[in-house]
Every structure is written in C-alpha cells, then in structure tokens.
Amino acid sequence: MEINILNCRLSNRISNNEYDFLLFLKDASSFSFLLDQNHWPDTFGDVNYTFPSSPSIPPQLSLLVKNVDLRLDFNEFSQEIKTRYPQVKNVIRLKNKFNNDIKLVKLELSSSTLREELLTKRKITVGYIVYDIDEYLAPAYILICSKCMGLGHFMKQCTQVKSTCRTCGECADDLKLHICSKIEKCVHCGQNHKSNSLRCHVVKSFKSELTRKLLSSNNRSSSSSTNTLNNMNNSNFKYLSSDFPPMPMPQFLPTNPNNTMLTKLDDLLGKITEVNNHLSNLELKYNRFEQFMTEKKENDLLVKENLNLLSEQSVEFQKDLVHHSLLIERHENLFMKLIIPMFEDLFGLIASQNQDKKGNILDPDLKLKLERYLIQMKKIKEGKYSIN
Template structure:
C-alpha cells in the first residue's frame, strides 16, 4: 500500500516534553488505510505514541442516501447497514435549519474501495427498500485573506504590502492605528457590506465556481473508476449460450385475487337475502319490526359503505378503473341493496 503524505505539522513541545503531530494526506485511500490503527507501527524510533482522538471522516469517504422515510426505526436502519457493510463507521441523518429530521442520510466509510463500488451501483437495498446513492459534497469553504480581503489565499501567502480594512475598504500600514469611517463598502463589488461578507455576489460566484470544479473533478474520478472496473470485468468475458438457458414455463397461472373477493361477496349477499327472507316470515310483528330496523339501519348501510370502499380501491392514481369486471359486480351489489331497501318499505 502506497501512502501519499501531503504535509506534516507538529505542535510546540508541551510541559511533559511531548509533541502532537498532524498528518495531511493526498487521497482518500491513504486516509482510509491509516484510519485503521492496526496498520501503524508500535513505535517510531523506539518512541511510543498514542492517538488522542479519532479523525473525522472526510467527504471523500462519504455517501448520501436519498428519500429515507422519516417514520422508520433509524437505529434498526443503521444497524442493518453496518452489519452488511462493516466498513461503515457512521450513519447520520441530516436536519434542517429548524433542527427537524429530513430524508437525507450520510454514510461515513472507512474504505475508499467500498465507496467506489457503491457509487457504481448507485443503489442499495435496506429493509427490502431500494435507496438511491450519490456522492456527498460538503459545502465549499472560501479562503478570505484577513490582510487584503482577497479570495483564495491565507494571510501568510498574501503579497500585498498594506492591510485593507474590511469595513471601509481603505488601506493602511497598521490597522490598529487606522481610523475607520464605519461606512461599509465591499472591496469586491462596491456594495454596502463588509468585504469578507458571504452575502457578496462576487464571493457567491467564487463559491459556485469552486463547487462546480469540485463536482467536475469528482465526476471525472468516478467515471474513470467505473471505466476501469468495466474494462477489468469485460476483458476476460466470453459469451456462451449454454450459460444462459431459457426460463422454464410456469406450471400454473396465477389466480386473480379479485375472483376470490367476488366469490365471498356473492356468498355474503346470498346470506343477507336469506336473513331478510327469514325476517319477513316471522309471525311476531314486533320482533319482525325490531330485526328489520336493525337490518335496514345498520347492516345494509354498513355493506353499502364496504362496497363503496372496494370500488374506490379499484382505481389508480389517475382515476382509471383497474378491474372492469369487479366494477360491474359492485354496481350490481349496490342495485340489489337498493332493491332490498325498497322491498322493506313496500312491506310496511
């Protein structure tokens, strides 16, 4: 494994004669390799060392889940992902500015290889639900020089001799001795705001251009990785028809679930008719009237509502009928219910 180190910094010597070293790495693969403490030596030059804290996962090792339902058990969701992919360090649900959960979830990984594999698939199944996966890009931070108010460099890299006041746009040899007019004027656009304000249109344009470059760079990296993997997978591929036999014919045709429903409704309607005939043949008028009132005021409206509910479920989102035969059956049932009511009233 080749480790690419960009820079190394260390702090001043502490009271107990110790230093703190900070490593800057060039790529995500180097970071993911050194993130595992098992890859480190026990000592450096017979000198012991410790890890005071674990570094945060950079955006180059993160992914974005989209449309994650707010009603699911997020702990179970996270645990299932970590069980399937042990390289997943953290599963974080984003919040909006009101601190409410939203449907975006970030995955922080410890493996750059797994990240590339998931980006190629672009989808992942968790709990029998397929989610879209995309790259996670952190908001681009803009460097604003505190000496000249220029964009894209630090004060140590600044070549300007004098310092620029961030409020009034005037230059001075020493800002501590500078008498500011307190009238805000931006050095970039000339508008009435401070020169380091993120509301400045020039600063916003600079941020947009920087984000666009980051996006194009990441897209080129992902496409090159995908092409490499595709070439590797296709280089030794040879098509054989024997490896792809035809699918067997189905042994039986699937039954229509609506047929079972229609049979049950027919049976139910027949029993309702039997009950009605039985009530009409009772000799006790008081008992007949009591049962008929119960039947007409409770049971019949209940089944009318039931048939109406089934009819509403027999439509798609655009209102089109899914099963015309079921629609005709339900209309016939409703007509029979209406006739039962009319028959009841004609008896009285």
Template structure:
C-alpha cells in the first residue's frame, strides 16, 4: 500500500535497511508516534534527548536535513505529537510493519513513502482519507488518487448470470453493503465476461461476515461466495534476469542485458545500443523480463499450484473417508447363509461362502435368458418393419391396379 509524501524542507537520507519495523517498540502506541518514528528513521535522526539532532552525513552534505543550531530549539518531531491535525487519528489502532522510500521519480526536496501494514484493518484506516491529517510536521503531502484494494479485502461471488443487468446488480450490493467500494465482473484471458464477480471492501468487517456465512443475498437470490486469491506475481531479478529473487539477493557480479542476455560491466551503456533480442530463459525473440515468455508463464503456473497445494491438500483430508472395522462392523449371520467378512487390509467386503457360486450361476443364467429375449425382440422388430414395408408396397400396387381398371373401363 503506497502513500506519497511530498516534503518541502530537504532531500531524504537513504536508509540502508529498506524495511524498518516499528511495532517492536512498546513505546509506539498511536498513529502519531508511528509517523514520528517513520519520519525520524527517514531523516536518520536520533532524538533520545530533546533538541539533539544526530546525522551521519557531513554538515555541508546536500542530503543532510537543515536544522536550527539552537540547543533549546524544539524539534519538528516533537511538534508532530502536538499537531492538532494528527490527533484526529490517534485513536485508530494502526499497525505498521515497515516502510520503503524512494526519490527517483520525485522533485527536489521530495520523496515517495511506501507503508507496509500488518493487517487489513490497518489498511482500511489508511484507505479512508478522513483518517489522514492535513499536514505532517507542517509539511504537505499527497496520496495516490486511486488506491488498489488488496486481496485480503476482496471476495468472489460465484455463478452470477451473464444476462442480468449488472448496473442494478452493483447498485443493489452497494445499497445492502455500504463498505463495498468496487463490484467487478471478472473476465477470462480472451477478455470475455465470466460468471464470477469480485467485490472489494474498504474495511474487513462486512467481508469477513459474508465469508463466514458463505452466502450473499442480492435481488432475492442467494449466491455462494469464497475468498479472492490474487494471481501469483513472478519476481524477475533486474541484475541477472533470473526468476524468483530480487536484485539485492542476486549473487551475480555483472549485470545481464535484458535484450540480448549477455553480461556486461556497464549494462546501461550497452543497452542503449543493443538491438539483438534473445530471451535467456527460452531463447525466444523477446526481452528476458517479458511476462509473456513461455518459461515465465510456466514458472507462474508452478508457483500458483504450490500456493494452492495446502488448500487442496486440506480439502482432500476433509473429503477422505477412512473405513475401519469399528465404524463398519461385519453383519451377523443369524438368518442368512451368505455372510461377508471385512478384510482389514482393504477397503472392500469379500465373500467367503460356497453359496455365492450358485447365486453367480443363477445370475449368469438370467443374463443369458435376457440376451435371448433381446435377440427375439430384435427379430420381431425386423419382421414388423418388413410387414410395414409390404403393406406400403401393396397399397401402391392396389392404387396402380385401380387406376388401370378405370382406364380400361373408359
């Protein structure tokens, strides 16, 4: 989940750890304190003592945050706690697990801040713009205009007819469930509508309630629902173009050209003049990071199967019927001659008496008799067809004779 904050005071120091955990600190109990901790980490400032600012950058470094030289000056981080705009969201139990920052696509004195939350409820807090302060430490910021809702706040409605009025269907759902933000008709790979509808919620309460019930009621009809599983995303290393890891995890020393697949010390200089396309995965005529590569598609399919395997295995365990002698005891043989004893080493019942052979013989005799009856019936059907044909021919001949007689009489 991303939140963009545009600062007006300075560039932001690069943090070597891309994801810092704030929740382990027991002193962080409010949203404002979390913002303070994030801001402090981004600026690389330690505020163990009031008015003390420490920074590893040199005094004249352009990435160093400017500050007042006065020792009695109150830091902006402390002002943040007393900001009246921030107090409006201090009651929300927001749980952040870390952040990432970037300034590549930002203007001077700005940075992008990507926040990671621990649960869907924390996302719902950040999703509502009313929970955000007007400013942070008197600094302006902007949020993305359209936020994507994660799978943890989505579900799927099954077997929704393609002939319904989808606009009425959407309005009915949003009227009955106010927390539904988007109603999306799913499509298959050919971009044709299918009978699955995705619901995206702004908070987890109603979604969990519907999932626990397993049903949703729309236009006096009941539909089955299930959780939404997002498609597996394939990681492609920007250094070696390998699958399944990031650049920071890559052990290759040289960079691989995404066009020709060769390794170079200065790949940026080479890429600008490279014209040969050859994928390192399938040797095809496309870039190595192309998501349409057959090898990448197969990797995604295998990854999806791996992610689904725990659920499939659990379903098999639920549907597995284990036969044992305690649940299925053998029948008593008080009033019948043929009994069946259960074999504990197999899942079927086997006969063990001589009378079974006579029953099988009688069944065979009955089957043979039925076959003979079928043969006789086939013969009767053929005779009947022959008789019908004879009657038709006779009728035609009679008409011809009658016509001939009339002509002779004339």
C-alpha cells in the first residue's frame, strides 16, 4: 500500500515533553489505511506513542443517502447499515439552516474501496427499500493569514515582516499602535470591504479553484481505486471450499421469514381502513350538512312568502282602516250637525210647553232633566271640537 503524505507538523499542544504530531494526507485511500491502528508500528525509533482520539472522517470518505423518510426509526436504520457494512463508522441525519431534520443522511466510512463500490452501484438497500447514493461534497474552507491577509497559509507560515490592517489595508510594525482610518479597502481587489471578507471576488475565485482541485484529486483517487478493483476482478483465482466455510446457523429462525413485511402490510391496511372510516364519517356529516342547508333554503323561501303575504294584508288593512275612518267621521258629522241640533230644538220646544201663560214652570223635574240633557250635549259638542 502506497501512502501519500502531503505534510506533517507539530501541534500547538505541548505538555510533559509530549507533542501532538499531525499528518496531512493527499488522498482518501491513504487516510483510510492509516485510520486502522493495526497498520501502525508499535514504536517510532524506540519511542512509544498513543492515539489520543479518533480523527474526523473527511468528505472524501463520505457519502449521501437521499430521500430517507423522516418518520422511520433512525436508530434501526443506522444499525442495519452498520451491520451490513462494518466500514461505516457514522450515520448522520443532516439538518437545514433552521436545525430541522432533512431527508439526506451522511455516511462516514473508513474504507475508500467500499465507498467506490457503493458509488459504482449508486444504490443501497436498507429495510427492503432502495435508496439513491451520491458523493458528499463539503464546502472548502479558506485559510486567511491574520498577519498579511494572504490566502492559503497560517500566520506562523507567513514571511511578511510587517502586519497588514484588515480594515484599511495599510502595513504597520505593530497593529496595536496602528491608527486605522476606518475606511475599508481590500488588499486583494481594492474594493470597499475588509481584506478577510468572504464576499471578495478574489477570495471567491480562490475558493472555487480550491474546490475544483479537491474534486479533481478525489476523482483521480476514485479512478485509481476502480482500476484496482477491476484488476482484482480480472485476475485468475482457484476456488477452494476451505476458503469459503459455511455460515453459522442463526440463533433464532422465525417461522415466517416474511413476518416483518406482513406485519408492516397489516399495519398499513389497518391505517388505510381507519382513513376510509374517517372519510365515511366525513361524507355522512357532509350529507347531513347539505340536507340542513337545503331545508334552510326552503324555510327561508317559506318565510319570505309569508312576509310578502303579511305585507299585502297590511296594505289591505290600511285601506280598510282609512275606509272605516271616513265612515266614522261621516257618522260623527251627521250626529253633530243633525241629531244634536234636532234634540236641542226638541228640548227647547218641550221646555216652552212646560210653562203656563204666566211663565211659571209646570214640572220642575222635567225642567231639570232638560237642562241636564242640554248640558251633556253641550259637553259632547265641546269635546268634539276640542278633539278636532
């Protein structure tokens, strides 16, 4: 196995005369080989060493599984993948910018060979479901020197003597003593933004070129791994039964191999039945509501007809009332202008007959009655006139 080392350096952590030694590798196959601690020697120059922690898996050893349902049991999903592919170290559900789960799952592998095999198939089967697989492309991170604002190196690797102000772009021996003009000017493009701004078109171009190089390096590694697999497949081999021992018997043999699938189908049918019942109830309620609305419309029409009839009857009543008012007024006029004057004349005649030749009253009671009748008729006339 050829190991391609890009660079190596000591880390900043130094304690008890112990150093952390960092290795930077060129390709994913070298990384996956050294990721297995069994490939390392016991000592380096009679000096013991330890692995303080397991390194993070780079994007070149990662894959994306697409369209993974959010409702499935993710622990069961992860366990099945790790059981089928022991080289899968981590199964991670990705999230969006709102920290919500999405349908993409990241697989971190320790074997570049397995990664190329899965990429060649472009498919993976988990729980009787076939999922699409694609490369995982992580965004490239750009190193911006905090001393000279240059791209692609750290401050410790910087060869510039003076420090550059990230705001105004001027150089100074000591930035703490530097008086900045606060006028932003990029040292890369000369535009009005800070020199370490990621929106600078020079920084964006550098990032694009870096991403292109990383992808091309990954593609070369993939092609070399594919060629290795093809050579292994084309090589002649001799079949020996001893090389393929029989598999051990399972600890538990289910009576029905399709029991899990049948259970899921039964659950699905049960849920479909529940949905149908809900739909039937909704249809029944809708029919009742529709019948209620129809009856309401009929009742509204009946009420409208009754209101129209009452309106017509009210008009007739008004006419009858006017007619009766005219009759009453006519009768009152007849009574006041004819009957009462006639009674007054009659009472006057009777009063004159109730006297003798000398003018003496013959019947005082009759006189009193006549006077009372005249007073009452006078009051009636006064009451009539006061009403008018």
